Amino acid sequence: xxxxxxxxxxxxxxxxxxxxxxxxxxxxxxxxxxxxxxxxxxxxxxxxxxxxxxxxxxxxxxxxxxxxxxxxxxxxxxxxxxxxxxxxxxxxxxxxxxxxxxxxxxxxxxxxxxx
Amino acid sequence: xxxxxxxxxxxxxxxxxxxxxxxxxxxxxxxxxxxxxxxxxxxxxxxxxxxxxxxxxxxxxxxxxxxxxxxxxxxxxxxxxxxxxxxxxxxxxxxxxxxxxxxxxxxxxxxxxxxxxxxxxxxxxxxxxxxxxx
Numbered sequence: 001x002x003x004x005x006x007x008x009x010x011x012x013x014x015x016x017x018x019x020x021x022x023x024x025x026x027x028x029x030x031x032x033x034x035x036x037x038x039x040x041x042x043x044x045x046x047x048x049x050x051x052x053x054x055x056x057x058x059x060x061x062x063x064x065x066x067x068x069x070x071x072x073x074x075x076x077x078x079x080x081x082x083x084x085x086x087x088x089x090x091x092x093x094x095x096x097x098x099x100x101x102x103x104x105x106x107x108x109x110x111x112x113x114x115x
Numbered sequence: 116x117x118x119x120x121x122x123x124x125x126x127x128x129x130x131x132x133x134x135x136x137x138x139x140x141x142x143x144x145x146x147x148x149x150x151x152x153x154x155x156x157x158x159x160x161x162x163x164x165x166x167x168x169x170x171x172x173x174x175x176x177x178x179x180x181x182x183x184x185x186x187x188x189x190x191x192x193x194x195x196x197x198x199x200x201x202x203x204x205x206x207x208x209x210x211x212x213x214x215x216x217x218x219x220x221x222x223x224x225x226x227x228x229x230x231x232x233x234x235x236x237x238x239x240x241x242x243x244x245x246x247x248x249x
Contacts, residue, residue, distance in 0.1 A: 020216065023209050030206065045167065045174060052168055072157070075150050104157055111165040 007081070007090045019074045022067035029064040049115070058112045065108040069101040138230040146208040149201035156198055163195075196245050203244075204237040 036057070040047040051057060076097050084090045136144065153160075166177035183191050211229050214220055220229050 020213060023213065027206065027210065049168060072150075072154050075147075076154050079147065079151060100157075104161055107161055107165070111161070111168060115168055 005087060007087060007094055015074050019071060022071040025067040026064055026071065029060055029067075032060070052112070053115045058115070062109060062112055066105060069105055073097065073101055137227075138234075139226050142208050142211070142230045142233050145204055146212070149205045149208075152201045153198060153205065156194070159194070160198065192249065196241070199244060200237065200241040203240045204233070207233040207237045207240075 036051055040051060052061070077094060080090055080093045080097070084093060163177060163180065166173040166180070169177070180191055182189070211220075211233050214229070215226070220226055
């Protein structure tokens with residue numbers, strides 16, 4: 001019988017690819033935002049608010065946040081799988097990681113769309 | 116089949132202080148450490164991001180947090196400087212790994228050179244952006 005672990009390494013190519021696609025999305029966003037911040041008329045809170053209130057900026061910032069949380073999920077899951085051997089502890093850490101990242105996504109959406 | 120059953124006891128070097136990593140290995144473990152640090156500090160970063168775009172009271176709280184010192188040390192700013200390095204190292208090392216995935220620079224000499232480049236570029240960018248935004 002095949003020994004199956006509920007939190008074993010049963011995700012392969014798809015997550016490997018997702019890790020890289022989200023990395024490229026974040027890299028483009030990072031360069032784009034650095035250019036936008038460098039081009040702000042003044043480096044103060046008013047200009048920062050104007051920049052972040054733009055519809056396009058909100059859209060790409062939210063995409064960046066989702067890419068970041070997906071990327072973090074795969075990376076942190078790999079860390080748990082490498083160092084945490086007891087299945088119960090590992091499953092708990094996986095669930096806590098997912099819950100935290102899902103909550104962060106809502107938090108970022110709320111920050112962006114109350115502007 | 117005698118040679119298959121008689122196994123030599125292989126040396127195990129699990130003492131982290133005794134393992135001497137080559138430079139690419141150093142970049143690799145720092146990639147993991149910086150990623151873990153960024154993940155753990157996500158709530159701090161999102162809270163500061165939200166406060167910088169929040170109500171006047173939240174903005175005041177943001178400014179007070181940024182100016183917070185312990186024994187004269189601006190600890191919040193120093194933490195953010197550390198996270199800036201973590202982000203830049205993760206960024207540079209990540210691009211290096213993407214290139215390695217595409218079989219660019221996988222020979223020993225270029226792989227070593229790119230590892231040095233990742234360490235130097237991320238440190239100098241941290242210094243540059245840190246001074247610019249302090």
